[in-house]
Amino acid sequence: MTDPRPRLVIIAFSRLVSDARVLKQIARFREQCAVTTIGYGPAPEGVAEHCAIPDEAALWRWPRVALILRQYRRAYRGNAALIAAREALRGREIDAILANDIESAGIALEVVPPQQVHLDLHEYAPRQREELWRWRVFVAPFVRWMTRRHAARVPSVSTVSPGLAREYRAEFGIQASVVTNAAPSIDRDPHGTGSPIRLVHSGAGLANRGIALMVEAVERSTADVTLDLFLTRNDPRFMLELAELCAASARCALHPPVPYDELADTIARYDVGVFVLPPVNVNYRWALPNKLFDFVQARLGVIVGPTPDMAAIVREHGVGAVTDDFTAAALTRELDGLTPATVDAWKAASHRSARALSAELEVEKWATAIGAILSRGR
Structure with missing residues (x-):
């Protein structure tokens, strides 16, 4: 029997089962649509079909000569990951495509008109690694070409923070709505804060993410605090250095990452989530990451640096300090100024704000966008 539901394709060049943002898209649409996913790794739960991109077909491996010669159409056509996605889309009947990140836009536009695409931009792609001169010289012009040629043609676009939406509008005229990286709502009560006050940070193990400065700050503090880090091994050399720092510390501990579906329960054992992110590139300057919302759903207090979009939420909801x-x-x-009473007040604010800052409200913005596409098709 033919599935009567609208046919939605979700494309993301990530390992889908561990991509929190894409998993929220899948969870929102898998009941009302026949969802086909295209991405790395095994099939996410509940999809009608999954087309796996081979692990050896790395998206970042662009044809080098074509990039150097600025033959960007050739570079785009010759990427192994895009070739695999193109083959997966061949011959399909599709009602709508939810394309994730700039690289997916051109693939989507090869098979459906722009009015059938919603593009979700997770980063400000044209300046994603601008701190690296080789990236600025060889890759950035190509990404700007993709942005102008593909993304700017799509009328339905979202991104992760107000700051990034402004960047896309200013440089490319792209009118992007904001769908934050809010975490799914969790029904839990905050626990009381004792001594020591337990700090936690989770995420990517990268040298430019300010992790070492967080360790240094804890070591210098006169307060009774500890710091636990749950990090992925993105930069093995940096992780070795960090492991040595933590091994020499009585206050800081480095742990392996935990699966996303276990993260909320893991960090809920702590008191304060910490993330001070130096603005070394435009994406860090306008960051509004998963972990901020994970901290709130875990009913923690929060300490962040003066990253504008993060700081705005912390101040508006009273969940911590900047x-x-x-x-x-x-x-x-x-x-140095932390007390259990202060942290308990932050936790209470997180508890009050958890529903307002939950994914359940944010994903409805995607539902509205895809609904509009499907209505036009009907």
Whole structure:
């Protein structure tokens, strides 16, 4: 029997079963649509069909000569991951495509008109790794070409923060709505804060994410605090250095990452989530990451650096503190003033704000966009 539901394709060049943002898209649409996913790894739960991109077909491996010669159409056509996605789409009947990140836009536009695409931009792609000169010289012009040629043609676009939406509008005229990386709502009560006050940070193990400064700040603090880190091994050299720092510390501990579906229960054992992110590129400057919302759903207090979109949420909802700047000294000053009573007040604010800052409200923005596409098709 033919499935009567609208046919929605979700494309993301990530390992889908561990991509929190894409999993929220899948969870929102898998009941009302026949969802086909295209991405790396095994099939996500509940999809009608999954087309796996081979692990060896790395998206970042662009044809080098074509990039150097600025033959961007050739570079785009010759990427192994895009070739695999193109083959997966061949001959399909499709009502709508939810394309994730800039690289997916052109593939989607090869098979359906722009009015059948919603493009979700997770980063500000044209300046994603602008701190690296080789990326600025060879890759950035190509990404700008993809943005102008593909993304700017799509009328339905979203991104993760107000700051990134402004960047896309200013440089490319792209009118992107904001769908934050809010975490799914969890029904839990905050626990009382004792001594020591237990700090936690989870995420990517990268040298430019300010992790070492967080360790330094805890080591310098006069407050009774500890810090536990749950990090993926994105940069093995940095992770070795960090492991040595933590091994020499009585206050800081480094742990392996935990699966996303276990993360909320893991970090809920702590008191304060910490993330001080130096703005080394435009995406860090306008970051509004998963972990901020994970901290709230875990009913933790929050300490962040003065990253504007993160700081705005922390201040508006009263869930924590914002450091004066992005240095270890600024974080130490915040830690020195911590008391269990202060942290308990932050946890209570997280509890009050958890529903308002949940994914259940944010994903409805995607539902509205895809609904509009499907209505036009009917």
